[in-house]
Amino acid sequence: MTIPLLKLTGINKSFGPIDVLRDISLDVNRGEVLCLLGDNGAGKSTLIKILSGVHKATSGVMEMDGKPVSFDSPRDASDHGIATVHQFGGTFQLMSIGRSFFVGAEPTKRWGPLVIFDRKRANEIAVREMRQLGITRIDDGNRLVGGLSGGERQALAIARAVHFGASVLILDEPTAALGVKEAAHVLRIVLQARQKGIAVIFITHNVVHALTVGDHFAVPIRGSKAADFRKGEKSREEITDLMAGGEQMAELEAEIESYMTKHEGHPPRVGG
Amino acid sequence: MKSETAMQPSEAAIAPLASRSQWPSFGSLVRRPEMGSVIGLIAVFVFFSIFGGEDFLSVGGAASWLNVAAELGIIALPVGLLMIAGQLDLSVGSMVPASSMTVAIISGHFHAPIIVGVLASLGLGLVVGFVNGLLVIRTRVPSFVVTLATLFALAGLTLGLSIILTGSTSVALKSGPIAKLLLGDYIGGKFEVTLFWWIAIVAIVGYILNLSRYGNWILAVGGDSVSARNAGIPTDRLTIALYMGSGLCAAFVGLSQAILYNSAQVAAGQSFIFNSIIAVVVGGVLLTGGYGSVVGIVLGTVTFSVVNQGIFYTGFNANWASLIIGILLLLAVVMNNTFRNMALTYAARTKTRTRS
Ligand SMILES: Nc1ncnc2c1ncn2[C@@H]1O[C@H](COP(=O)(O)OP(=O)(O)OP(=O)(O)O)[C@@H](O)[C@H]1O
Ligand SMILES: [Mg+2]
Numbered sequence: 001m002t003i004p005l006l007k008l009t010g011i012n013k014s015f016g017p018i019d020v021l022r023d024i025s026l027d028v029n030r031g032e033v034l035c036l037l038g039d040n041g042a043g044k045s046t047l048i049k050i051l052s053g054v055h056k057a058t059s060g061v062m063e064m065d066g067k068p069v070s071f072d073s074p075r076d077a078s079d080h081g082i083a084t085v086h087q088f089g090g091t092f093q094l095m096s097i098g099r100s101f102f103v104g105a106e107p108t109k110r111w112g113p114l115v116i117f118d119r120k121r122a123n124e125i126a127v128r129e130m131r132q133l134g135i136t137r138i139d140d141g142n143r144l145v146g147g148l149s150g151g152e153r154q155a156l157a158i159a160r161a162v163h164f165g166a167s168v169l170i171l172d173e174p175t176a177a178l179g180v181k182e183a184a185h186v187l188r189i190v191l192q193a194r195q196k197g198i199a200v201i202f203i204t205h206n207v208v209h210a211l212t213v214g215d216h217f218a219v220p221i222r223g224s225k226a227a228d229f230r231k232g233e234k235s236r237e238e239i240t241d242l243m244a245g246g247e248q249m250a251e252l253e254a255e256i257e258s259y260m261t262k263h264e265g266h267p268p269r270v271g272g
Numbered sequence: 273m274k275s276e277t278a279m280q281p282s283e284a285a286i287a288p289l290a291s292r293s294q295w296p297s298f299g300s301l302v303r304r305p306e307m308g309s310v311i312g313l314i315a316v317f318v319f320f321s322i323f324g325g326e327d328f329l330s331v332g333g334a335a336s337w338l339n340v341a342a343e344l345g346i347i348a349l350p351v352g353l354l355m356i357a358g359q360l361d362l363s364v365g366s367m368v369p370a371s372s373m374t375v376a377i378i379s380g381h382f383h384a385p386i387i388v389g390v391l392a393s394l395g396l397g398l399v400v401g402f403v404n405g406l407l408v409i410r411t412r413v414p415s416f417v418v419t420l421a422t423l424f425a426l427a428g429l430t431l432g433l434s435i436i437l438t439g440s441t442s443v444a445l446k447s448g449p450i451a452k453l454l455l456g457d458y459i460g461g462k463f464e465v466t467l468f469w470w471i472a473i474v475a476i477v478g479y480i481l482n483l484s485r486y487g488n489w490i491l492a493v494g495g496d497s498v499s500a501r502n503a504g505i506p507t508d509r510l511t512i513a514l515y516m517g518s519g520l521c522a523a524f525v526g527l528s529q530a531i532l533y534n535s536a537q538v539a540a541g542q543s544f545i546f547n548s549i550i551a552v553v554v555g556g557v558l559l560t561g562g563y564g565s566v567v568g569i570v571l572g573t574v575t576f577s578v579v580n581q582g583i584f585y586t587g588f589n590a591n592w593a594s595l596i597i598g599i600l601l602l603l604a605v606v607m608n609n610t611f612r613n614m615a616l617t618y619a620a621r622t623k624t625r626t627r628s
Contacts, residue, residue, distance in 0.1 A: 084502070091499070092499065092562065093495060094491070094495055095492065099488050103492040104489070104492070104500070104503040104504040105504070106485035106488050108485055116479075117484060117485045117488060147615075
């Protein structure tokens, strides 16, 4: 085996008295999609915030290419090639596509004695990069981000990460708010990134989405890693059970079962 | 843009491009964030041209609102930048008299060279701005509260120190011809020199917001400060720098007033607190940050000043000016919201139209 691009060993994280992550170890490889599946509050976002320099782990070792690293800031993490599209936010509603794409890394040019933001180039690159991800409806980098659809906004954020040469791309629930078609598009973009040799960490609640793109899966439950397996090692049902914490799902099934026998085979009405 | 389209020759992509190039002016016009203030200014100007008559339109009439606009504008511009970055600065209302008193006490009461007083005033502005910025980022208390506190603290400090040092709340200042010419005089007997400083500051702030990369940072911080920090923007340093900018500009207005009027009063300048906010908001800046333009701030400033001074050229009681400004503020904000929403949806709507 080659050295994993990113290796976590025994990561712990507490916010004051609350232990959010306990002894998490993970390998992330180039050209692979690692899916983090887990219930609300399992600690997925916290884990990737450690990877992206937003939080610092309370203890544990993080290695890139076999060398230990520690990130002091999001800037630090992105300098190491880790690009993150966070669960909430990440795009600027009232900024143009071109401006938003280059926030913090603006292209500049000289204009007489002044150094100015090269808006034309920013717009061109942003539009081109989005088109390369198949978002062909966008042709004007001056359009405001707030006028884009959810999927287009995700694509903008991903295009930005790809453009700046990320070697690790972290996506926190990029398909959560999307319709079927837009979600499919984002999944396709994830596969495109994988093909470029980027290591993708993909967070989702949706087992179908995970199985579509994932090579490698990890399931954190209440801060501890409950399972770690590769594609094909577990069925969809098994994964769903795992995420819900096993027993609870079985309980729920039993409940539905008994309901159906009592009501002559009618399933309970949903939302009634 | 052309080569972009050639790369991916899809029908849907080309159609809106073609339609946009036929109507570039309309599309970009509607998308301007300051459309509301343009309409507001035209309305106000027409109104006072009718009721104010020739006097309002004369050189003297123009000078009267331009002078007000210059002083207000010098403060409104950095306050506007702060608002775009998601912050308020109320302390300018105390910074102006604090700076007036500083220069008057140092160079008037203690007879130090005027340059010493001027530099001390500007330095005080930078220090107050720094303190504001530091308090805002460290305490995470909303800037409204922080700068309300510094507004009062600075007012108290100015009053207390003036009494201790001079025994008075108003101090005379005699400055030499050069200081007068540069900082506080009337050109042609009518136009304050601050007009030229205002123009210079418009250019500087315009460069910062529209042309430099820092403009992008300011928009991003105001739009979503967490995301901006995650994108690697030094948000704390940016916030402090912006507060120092507004402190500096408020100090400038204060010292130029002292030099112009040959005296300084402890209680002058409170009107700048709300007037600067009105000018900025009428100019299309979003109160919650993330959106705004320098052109808009200038238009908002001029609109305010025209109402403020134009009223004296009509036969109406000057008290009506506040009523007009109140109505204007509401109308301008409603219009600005409408135009902002149009900017968000404009492109999408053209597309549907071209497709069907
Ligand atoms: N800054 C913080 N301070 C204190 N507790 C926190 C903080 N951030 C997260 N937590 C807690 O840590 C736990 C894990 O949160 P996290 O956001 O990582 O969950 P998640 O797996 O991403 O959930 P979701 O699927 O809902 O996004 C939660 O119980 C949350 O309340
Ligand atoms: Mg989360």
